[in-house]
Amino acid sequence: MRFFIKQIQALKRAARLILYRSVERDVVARFHKLYYHGRQRGLSWGDTYWLGTQVLKCPLDLWLYQELIQDYRPDLVIETGTYMGGSAKFIASIFDLVGHGEIVSIDINPREGRPDHDRITYVTGSSVDPDIVELVREMAKGKPKVMVILDSNHEKSHVDAEIAVFKDLIQPGGYLVVEDTHLNGNPIRDEFGPGPMEAVEEFLRSTNEFETDPAGTKFFMTFNPHGLLKRIG
Ligand SMILES: C[S@@+](CC[C@H](N)C(=O)[O-])C[C@H]1O[C@@H](n2cnc3c(N)ncnc32)[C@H](O)[C@@H]1O
Structure with a gap:
C-alpha cells in the first residue's frame, strides 16, 4: 500500500x-x-541605447555577452551586421573593462555617425563576399580565441553561408552566436520563412563540433533561442 x-x-x-x-x-x-x-x-x-548609441538587441542578450567575454576572454569578435554600431560599442566597452580584445564589425551599408573606438574596426561589404572574408581571416590570424556573432541578413541561405565561411575560425571552447533564431515563429514573425533557427538546426545536424549552450536561455527570454553555439571539438 x-x-x-x-x-x-x-x-x-x-x-x-x-x-x-x-x-x-x-x-x-x-x-x-x-x-x-x-x-x-x-x-x-527599438529604443535601446548603449552609452548613447542605438543597439538593436534585448538587454538580457547583451548581459549574456558580458558574461561570455568575462569568462572566455576572446581575442577577436567578428560581428556581421553593424547597423549603428551599438553592439560593437557595447562589446568594445566590455573589452575595455576586462582589458583585452578587439572587434571587427561588417556591414553591407556604410553609415554616418558610428562610434569611433580603438578596439573596433568597421568593414564595409557583404559578410560573405570572398574579399571581405579574406580580410577578416587575415585579422583573425594569430588570434586563438575568436567569437563570431551573426546579425546581418537573417534569411537562412545567408546565415548558412556565414556559418560556412566563419565556423573554422572558432577554436574548441569558443562561441558562434546565430542571432534572431526567434524569427519564423520561434516565437515571433511566423511569416518570416526559413531563417536563423532553421540554419542552426541544419548546421547542428551536419556537425559534431558544435552544440547549443543552454546558458543562452538562462534568462528565459532571448532573441537567440538555441543560437548560442559552443565549439566542443
Ligand atoms: C539587425 S541589424 C544589426 C544590428 C546590430 N548588430 C545591433 O545589434 O545594433 C542588421 C544589419 O545587417 C546589415 N546587412 C544586411 N545584409 C548584409 C550582408 N549581406 N552583409 C553584411 N551586413 C548586412 C544591414 O545593413 C543592417 O545594418
Whole structure:
C-alpha cells in the first residue's frame, strides 16, 4: 500500500512539473511577443541605447555577452551586421573593462555617425563576399580565441553561408552566436520563412563540433533561442 501511495505522489509531482513548464513556456512566449512588437510603438528594442548609441538587441542578450567575454576572454569578435554600431560599442566597452580584445564589425551599408573606438574596426561589404572574408581571416590570424556573432541578413541561405565561411575560425571552447533564431515563429514573425533557427538546426545536424549552450536561455527570454553555439571539438 505504501508503495502505491509513493508511486501516486511521484506521478503527481511529475504532472505538476509538466504543467509548470508549459505555463512557463507560455509566459515567456507571450512576454517575448509583447517585447518584440513593442518596437512598432517606439519601445523596447527599438529604443535601446548603449552609452548613447542605438543597439538593436534585448538587454538580457547583451548581459549574456558580458558574461561570455568575462569568462572566455576572446581575442577577436567578428560581428556581421553593424547597423549603428551599438553592439560593437557595447562589446568594445566590455573589452575595455576586462582589458583585452578587439572587434571587427561588417556591414553591407556604410553609415554616418558610428562610434569611433580603438578596439573596433568597421568593414564595409557583404559578410560573405570572398574579399571581405579574406580580410577578416587575415585579422583573425594569430588570434586563438575568436567569437563570431551573426546579425546581418537573417534569411537562412545567408546565415548558412556565414556559418560556412566563419565556423573554422572558432577554436574548441569558443562561441558562434546565430542571432534572431526567434524569427519564423520561434516565437515571433511566423511569416518570416526559413531563417536563423532553421540554419542552426541544419548546421547542428551536419556537425559534431558544435552544440547549443543552454546558458543562452538562462534568462528565459532571448532573441537567440538555441543560437548560442559552443565549439566542443
Ligand atoms: C539587425 S541589424 C544589426 C544590428 C546590430 N548588430 C545591433 O545589434 O545594433 C542588421 C544589419 O545587417 C546589415 N546587412 C544586411 N545584409 C548584409 C550582408 N549581406 N552583409 C553584411 N551586413 C548586412 C544591414 O545593413 C543592417 O545594418
